[in-house]
Amino acid sequence: MSTKSWQPFVNSFTKNNQLIRVDFLDQGGSDRLEGNYTHEIQVDLVKALIDHLNLDKVNIVGISYGGEIALEFAIKYKENVDRMVVYNTTSRTSEWLRDIGRGWILAGRTRNPDAYYNVAIPVIYSPIFYQQNIEWMEQRRKVLKPVFSDPEFLDRMERLTNSSEPYDITDKLSEIEAYTLIISAEEDYLTPVKDQELLQRQIKNASWVKIPGAGHASMYEKPLLFMTFCLGFINTADTNYLI
Amino acid sequence: MSTKSWQPFVNSFTKNNQLIRVDFLDQGGSDRLEGNYTHEIQVDLVKALIDHLNLDKVNIVGISYGGEIALEFAIKYKENVDRMVVYNTTSRTSEWLRDIGRGWILAGRTRNPDAYYNVAIPVIYSPIFYQQNIEWMEQRRKVLKPVFSDPEFLDRMERLTNSSEPYDITDKLSEIEAYTLIISAEEDYLTPVKDQELLQRQIKNASWVKIPGAGHASMYEKPLLFMTFCLGFINTADTNYLI
Amino acid sequence: MSTKSWQPFVNSFTKNNQLIRVDFLDQGGSDRLEGNYTHEIQVDLVKALIDHLNLDKVNIVGISYGGEIALEFAIKYKENVDRMVVYNTTSRTSEWLRDIGRGWILAGRTRNPDAYYNVAIPVIYSPIFYQQNIEWMEQRRKVLKPVFSDPEFLDRMERLTNSSEPYDITDKLSEIEAYTLIISAEEDYLTPVKDQELLQRQIKNASWVKIPGAGHASMYEKPLLFMTFCLGFINTADTNYLI
């Protein structure tokens, strides 16, 4: 939910490619919004950025919420997308995911950082990672505690969560033309494997991969695979092989 | 968490078998407790009940928390157990599960029934079941709302959740002698499949089955399978087949 | 492929149920056929047997080839079927399975029993079972060697294999009305899990279960589960539970 999360990967990304990181509105260093909005404002933000930078075609990597925006972008602005890597993401906010999101919002409204942490954080990691990195997790709790105590941050999160409620682009996935690499994590309990199975069935030029033993935060849990997938898929010379 | 949940199954269970349902302490119609306790009090409650009824060997079916008590019972009172069916359960409260439980407790302390519902309920169903039975789920929310508004109920849940924190019998699983049927649900996001994989590796006479497309509440999601597994495993004449 | 395979289960099956075992034509003790035929002759054999015995409704258990006949029977003679358990089976002979079958036929025509054994037998077991029961497997090779040297047996197998080539009832699965329990084995390399996933999608009253760590011969690999599934599903008083 912040370009800072990508810091460890900057070196590998920038060795042979140009990397542009974006904080969506209400995220990280970007402006806060007010009232209700949908994903569309984020999709158009990406378009404005690309135009501003005078870029023609870009490769897009999106994770979770960012993957949703990536998919919508590839539908609305297909001429701007070359290849796409979408990680731990879904084509719709099911009632199930919506109600989980509402639980996060209600936890946030308590303004109790431990409530927000315990409700939102463990579930995004696989049990095995959480267990094996319990000290790192406790450190992370300390880092996040002041953040999760900040009413402005919690309000931002509430608006971002709300912006996903009406999200459902399942019927439009067949319009995507970009070669798309879809990554599932087998222990993803928020956007489970079946969500990506649906993505790969609907997207024409889809490739699909599963990471065993990782959860929704698979980028963090398996960082070397994250780089492998992004760099490999984007830098391959050919997409079609005459076998 | 209540013998009432078993009502729909009573007819099938009692056709050729005797069914004894138990509310653990702090559950359903049983007495409330005070202060901290561990699973042991529940294990001994089951033993007292069996002795009180002058039963010798029983077959035990336990789900989730009930499965944990069943496993502990089969270790402590092995002479009283014939066969055992454990459903959506685990041999230990990992740090991951512990922190999820603490999130439930903090949600309960808000005394906001929607907070408790949204934090604890959706995650126990598979996304597909939740989606396909959304009206039934909304009905369930209405039924549970007064329950989740009741401070005494929420305090009971907090104590029950706490009673599982120190739970870890992984090292003792090899002592279990009862023929044990272990059931996993592939979309169980609280006691995931890997937990039961560990159970079946450690328990000598274990049989293992997976239910595709069901979550932690698989008994509710796939009731016909629930009866099939319980009745079939308990009523089979032989447990060893000379193939 | 012979009622003898069911011998170890007779005691458990007959304790509370009546068991009728059938050798299809060209199988076990039944008559041999000549020339080409399809499944239909086997389906009608079952019907004739049921009529001969003056039975009205029966529960059917079918494995692999037997599961295919069971599915076809439940379509053609729906009034005669109560509940059905189909094990390691499929709704069609794909080109892939057809070509594997042709390999078996060509191996049989060598009249070399080791060729037939090695081509047809290992693949029907899971690697783990084969490994852990290697002495039992070697014993089985000895038992089967004279059988696999018998030209008449090999000709029967060739005709049976051929009888499945045109098999495809996928489009008729929706006509099945019987409550049907579908069993997959995760290491089934002949009728893989996706075949049963298709069955359960198309059959109205389908329940679906997976056995981890077992192959196409899951009845042999996990005999206690075999009895659990058959007895439990067939003897459950209710099929619908008002949850």
Next chain:
Amino acid sequence: MSTKSWQPFVNSFTKNNQLIRVDFLDQGGSDRLEGNYTHEIQVDLVKALIDHLNLDKVNIVGISYGGEIALEFAIKYKENVDRMVVYNTTSRTSEWLRDIGRGWILAGRTRNPDAYYNVAIPVIYSPIFYQQNIEWMEQRRKVLKPVFSDPEFLDRMERLTNSSEPYDITDKLSEIEAYTLIISAEEDYLTPVKDQELLQRQIKNASWVKIPGAGHASMYEKPLLFMTFCLGFINTADTNYLI
């Protein structure tokens, strides 16, 4: 089993990397051998080639038999290996796989190309790929028919198959120091997913990925993923990310 199989990938491999393809002895354009041998001769062939080319450290990509040689090479000549990608491979020839291999040999000895084709080829593809590419498969049968009629080729295959019989390096996997990417295909019925699960448990610096819907020939079935994994893993600047 021939460097020709890699032809479609040469362009992508050589854009930013140097590609060296090797036919093992008794494979493709390399010399034929006589009598019995083990993998060791192939491992030492690779070493001789690297020394001959005055290379220090290489990245190794190996598939199936080639993956086995790669793993053994990384144990015996660890100083020569930088990173490694092993595809659809195993750390040992189980009794199960051995007996399947013996079936191939017996099919080859018939000198009937259809027998060899039907016994050895369908099983290496996933059913879905085989079905969806049935014309391509028929074309392949035509191309392979003269090859599978050639006694010298079949003798080579027999020796290669035999060379794997004693293979078991499971106990030495922990000696591997190279960062290793292990690829499983979910429908691999020769070196099933559990084989790679074992690899990743034993190899220190292992990353593990699964390809859904592909079989043992996953390089052919999902060529874009093949390039993605190889190029991405080998060209990533960092292998450790301080998350």
